[in-house]
Amino acid sequence: MHAKKEQKRGRLFFLAAMTALAVGLTAALNLLSPELPAPLDNAIPVIAGLEKNPYEQIYYYEADKQQRYEAYQAAHADLAVEDVVWQVNAGLDQDFYTNITTITDTETLPLIVNKYHQLPDGYVPADLETLPSGKPATKATCAAYKAMAADARKAGLSLYAASAYRSYDLQNRLYNGYLKQEGGDRAKVDTYSARPGHSEHQTGRAIDLCGSFGSLNDFINTPEGPWVNENCYKYGFIVRYQQDIVPLTGYKYEPWHITYVGSEVAQAMHDLNIRCLEEYVVKYIDHQPPEGV
Numbered sequence: 001m002h003a004k005k006e007q008k009r010g011r012l013f014f015l016a017a018m019t020a021l022a023v024g025l026t027a028a029l030n031l032l033s034p035e036l037p038a039p040l041d042n043a044i045p046v047i048a049g050l051e052k053n054p055y056e057q058i059y060y061y062e063a064d065k066q067q068r069y070e071a072y073q074a075a076h077a078d079l080a081v082e083d084v085v086w087q088v089n090a091g092l093d094q095d096f097y098t099n100i101t102t103i104t105d106t107e108t109l110p111l112i113v114n115k116y117h118q119l120p121d122g123y124v125p126a127d128l129e130t131l132p133s134g135k136p137a138t139k140a141t142c143a144a145y146k147a148m149a150a151d152a153r154k155a156g157l158s159l160y161a162a163s164a165y166r167s168y169d170l171q172n173r174l175y176n177g178y179l180k181q182e183g184g185d186r187a188k189v190d191t192y193s194a195r196p197g198h199s200e201h202q203t204g205r206a207i208d209l210c211g212s213f214g215s216l217n218d219f220i221n222t223p224e225g226p227w228v229n230e231n232c233y234k235y236g237f238i239v240r241y242q243q244d245i246v247p248l249t250g251y252k253y254e255p256w257h258i259t260y261v262g263s264e265v266a267q268a269m270h271d272l273n274i275r276c277l278e279e280y281v282v283k284y285i286d287h288q289p290p291e292g293v
Contacts, residue, residue: 058085060287068093087248089286090278091116096190096250097198110261111203112281115190115250118197119168125204128165135164138204140236141260145207148228148235157224162216162256163208165201172196191252200240205260207237219256232258233266238277245276 055061055069058081065088072093073084091099096115103117106125113119127139132149141164149159166174175196178189200206211222219225229239237260243253261269265280274280283289 054081055085058082059290060089060282061085062089065089086279086282089282092248092278097195106203110259110265110277110281110285111205112277113198113200113203114278115194115198119202121197122168123202124167125165128204131161131164131207133161135161135207136204137161137164137207138260140262141205141207144235144237144260144263148232148237151231151235152224152227155227157227158212159224159228160210161207162210163201164206165204166199168196168202171199171202190250192254194251200257200259206240207258207260208254209256209258216254216256225255228258229255233270236260236263236266238266238269240277242275248276248278 053066055066056063068088069084072088073079073081076084079087087093094116099116101117102120103111103113104120106119106123125138128136129139129142131137131142131145137145145161152159171194175189175193178193179186182188194200201208208216209219209224209228210216211219211224213222228237232239237258239255240257240259241249241251241254246252259277261277268284269275269277269280272280274283
């Protein structure tokens with residue numbers, strides 16, 4: 001009887017030992033598993049805190065616009081950081097015709113007049129002269145245009161300045177006439193006509209061109225259209241409202257609309273392949289790039 005109890009006790013001890021061994025092996029295998037435990041929250045706060053602000057690396061970064069950069073980037077996920085910064089700096093993250101500022105220095109080159117920057121009340125350029133077509137423009141604009149038109153003639157082309165300086169009152173009449181024509185659709189009119197005070201034509205530095213045939217809308221189809229697009233920078237002009245920057249300017253493509261920005265700026269924009277005047281002003285007027293940029 002005593003022998004049977006000893007045998008039973010031995011079997012129980014053996015089973016307990018085997019169970020303990022199995023548990024130990026399972027734990028060991030778990031330690032060797034490729035699966036890692038879930039990371040603990042805030043396990044590497046120091047490393048996360050060392051991440052660089054991508055906007056701050058851009059030389060034209062402005063700290064007070066940090067939240068606007070982030071919001072604009074979220075709305076334009078495919079946009080490069082550099083483009084986010086200059087576009088926000090230019091105010092392009094705001095709705096057109098909001099946060100409007102009045103220009104104080106109207107003599108500067110280049111002069112930014114757009115849907116965020118308006119000319120002072122009653123502004124009239126001080127040095128208006130007459131283009132060959134009889135349209136008024138500033139002295140420097142007239143000289144540059146005459147040089148360009150002369151070279152165009154040498155190439156067998158004919159340029160005609162259909163429109164240049166417009167007064168505030170004339171722009172007001174034009175804009176309201178378009179508004180009536182479009183049944184009061186201001187958003188539509190805003191894509192092809194500037195509101196009074198916001199027109200480059202009032203600066204006397206913008207010219208609308210016609211070619212050897214047709215109207216403004218036909219200009220791109222004339223021999224003069226491509227020639228002006230390729231060569232106007234040599235005379236201090238830019239084609240202001242290019243097709244690929246419509247969302248930035250808010251105006252439809254106008255291959256006939258050239259703006260005098262001066263020889264230095266026009267040449268620089270050409271060399272840097274910058275097609276939007278607002279971009280150039282942010283990067284090279286409002287801020288100075290570091291050496292070598």
